[in-house]
Amino acid sequence: MNTEDASKLISELYNAETRREISDILEYMEESGSGVFVYPILDGYKKYKHSSVGYSFIWSLAQLDYPDLGQRLNELLENYEVQKEHIPMMLFFMAERKFFSDIGSRMAAMYLDYCTDPEFQEDFNLNGLAMECVLDYLHKGNLLLDSEGKLRELIFDGNLSESERVVVLSYLLEIRQGEQMNFFIENYFSKIQKTELEKNIAQKLLFYKTDSAKKLKKLIMENGLDDSAEILRRYEKNDIVLKDKEKEKEEIVYSNMDSLIKIGILREQINDKTLSDPRFGFKIFPETELLVHQSQSIDDKEIFFDLCKGLLEVIDVIDPQVKNHKLNPEEVAQISDEASWGKEGMAALAQLFSFMSSKEIAVSYNFYGFRELSQALNDIVEHSEKDDFWKRLKRLGIEQMYREKKWHKLHNFFLNYYAQTLENMNRCLNQLASQDLD
Secondary structure, eight states, rough: OOHHHHHHHHHHHHHHHHHHEEEEEEEHHHOOOOOGGGGHHHHHHHHTTTTHHHHHHHHHHHTTTOOTTTHHHHHHHHEEEEEEEEHHHHHHHHTTOOOHHHHHHHHHHHHHHHHOOHHHHHHTTOHHHHHHHHHHHHTTTGGGGGGHHHHHHHHTTTOOHHHHHHHHHHTTSSSHHHHHHHHHHHHIIIIISHHHHHHHHHHTTTTTTTTOOOOHHHHHHHSHHHHHHHHHHTTTGGOOOOOSSGGOOOOOOOHHHHHHHHHHHHHHHHEEEEHHHHTTTTTTTTTTTTTTGEEESSSSSSHHHHHHHHHHHHHTTTGGGGTTOOHHHHHHHHOOOOOGGGGTHHHHHHHHHHHHHHTTTOOOGGGHHHHHHHHHHHHHHHTTHHHHHHHHHHHHHHHHHHTTOOHHHHHHHHHHHHHHHHHHHHHHHHHHHHHOOO
C-alpha cells in the first residue's frame, strides 16, 4: 500500500461515524498488515473502547506486522486505557508477541483472585474464553507454576462456570502433571467422585499413560459415574502395560489452545455484531465447554475420531432463535438443502443458513466454508473411506496426511479450517453492519 492510500485510510478512520465504516477501514488496514496503522488504530480504540466495536480495534492491531506491538498494548494497560472486559484478550495478544510485564502479570493474578466474585464477573463479562486468554499469558510467560495453588482451588469452586473449569483443568495439567494426578487421587472420594469434574478429568486422562494417570483411571472406572467410566473404557487399549517398561513410549500431548482462543475471539466478534444487528438481535454462538475439550490431541486414531465428533457438536451449537426464520419446509429445502450438510444432521447450522437467507443476507452455497467443513468431519466420524471420502480429502489437501496417520496434524487442520470459516463469516458481517455507534 502506498503512502497516499495509507494516509487516506487514516483520515477515513478518524472521520468514520458508523460501525460499518469503521469495520471496512479496519479490514483494509488488517489486509495491508502495515505497522504504519498501529497508532491510528490505538487512538481509535481509546475513542471507541466502550462501544460495541471496541473488540475490532484490538483484533486489527494483532494482525499488523509490528515488532513492538506487545509494548504498545502494555502501555494501554499501564495507563488504564483498556475496557475491563478486553483485558484478557489484550493479555493473549501480548503473550503471542512474547511480551510479558509486571502490569500484565498483576492483571492476570487479579483475574484469578477475583474471577468467582459476582461483581467482578459482571464487570469483566467473564467466560471460558477470557479464562483461556489469562492462563495462556501465564503459561507462555512461565508464570503458571506460581498459580498452581489457586488453580487447584478454582477447580472445586462452585461459582466457576463449567467452561471455565474445563479451561483451568487443562492448564493445571500443563504444570507438574504427575503431581496433579496424585492430587486428584488424594481428593477423589471427598471432592471429585461422581461430579461433572470427574467426567472432565476422565476426558483428560485419555491423553496420559503415566502410572499415576493409570491409577486415577482405575479409581474412576471402579467408583465413578457410568458416563466417566464409559469415556475411559472406550480407550482401554491405550492402557496396556508393556512387560518391558523401558519400551513403553509416552504419547506426546499437543496443545491446541492458541487455535481455540482465536476461534473463541472470532465467535465473540460475530456475537457482538449479531446482537446489535436488528436482523438478528441475539448472539448466535452460545458459550459452550465443548470447545475446550478440543484443547489437546495426540497421534491416536480413535481419539482423533472422537475429537472430530466433538468439533461437529461445537460448530452446531447455535442459538435456537435461528429457527424463527418463518420459512415453510419447502422453502427451507430449496434454500439450505439440509441433507447436504452431512448425515449427522448439523440441524442448527442448516437453520442458521436458512435464517440468514430469510433476512436477505447473501450467503454462498458453501456458507463461508461451514458446509464443506461439516461434510468432511462427518465422513471422518463415520469412518467412511469410499471414493468420495478420498476425493474430499484430496480437495482439502489432507489426503496424504490421513494416509500417513498424522492424527494431531489433521485435528489441527480442522481447527484452523473452522477458524477460517468464522473469519469469512465475520468479514461478511462487517460489510452488513450499518447502525451508528453506541
